[in-house]
Amino acid sequence: MKKILLSSVALLGLATGAMAADLPSRRAPAPVIAAVPVFTWTGFYVGVNAGYGWNTNDSITIGGVRFDIDDEGGFVGGAQAGYNYQIGSFVVGLEGDIQYADFGGDDDLILADGTVVGFDRSDWFGTVRARAGVAFDRALIYATGGFAFADDATGWTVGGGLEYAFTNNLSAKVEGLYVNLDQDDNSILGFDDDAEFGVIRAGLNYRFGTY
Numbered sequence: 001m002k003k004i005l006l007s008s009v010a011l012l013g014l015a016t017g018a019m020a021a022d023l024p025s026r027r028a029p030a031p032v033i034a035a036v037p038v039f040t041w042t043g044f045y046v047g048v049n050a051g052y053g054w055n056t057n058d059s060i061t062i063g064g065v066r067f068d069i070d071d072e073g074g075f076v077g078g079a080q081a082g083y084n085y086q087i088g089s090f091v092v093g094l095e096g097d098i099q100y101a102d103f104g105g106d107d108d109l110i111l112a113d114g115t116v117v118g119f120d121r122s123d124w125f126g127t128v129r130a131r132a133g134v135a136f137d138r139a140l141i142y143a144t145g146g147f148a149f150a151d152d153a154t155g156w157t158v159g160g161g162l163e164y165a166f167t168n169n170l171s172a173k174v175e176g177l178y179v180n181l182d183q184d185d186n187s188i189l190g191f192d193d194d195a196e197f198g199v200i201r202a203g204l205n206y207r208f209g210t211y
Helices: 002-022
Strands: 043-062 065-068 074-087 090-101 107-110 116-119 124-136 139-149 153-165 170-183 191-209
Touching (some): 043 090, 043 170, 074 124, 090 139, 139 170
Antiparallel strands (some): 043 074, 043 191, 090 124, 107 116, 153 170, 170 191
């Protein structure tokens, strides 16, 4: 009788355990933690900038003789737009900008026969440049270079800068450029008017990120 009683208790325990295993768990589910998006420089951006520009060599060549003309430096400001693509720690991109430039007005050159030759300095210029650099998370160090243009002048530009993203969408930069413009020759007066200048500017970009 005792053996039968013990066997019944054992069977009852097994059945109760099996039923309990089928019941839903009362433990709270593990919290779902959203993954923090990894910051990337990839994407389009637009922005504004302001700074200072100065002539490094403003020259005129007449009949093979070169004359240097000094202009004052002045305010430079404008807007830019571009696209970045990040591959690992490397960032490549393309940027274009248009700038107002106040370099001190016009120049006059008085020739030996008393002829006054006026040279109107462009009050604007633009560039289309490639950018390539290395990203340290939200900091980007880059080099840049490409095509430069003004009223009747074309040329090239080269430079570099540092950009830092304060948020996922806003970044600030400090950039330096050297610009070399070769204006069209005047075949009537026989002169060639070149312009070379440097630019230091700070900018703010709004970035349309892909994350």
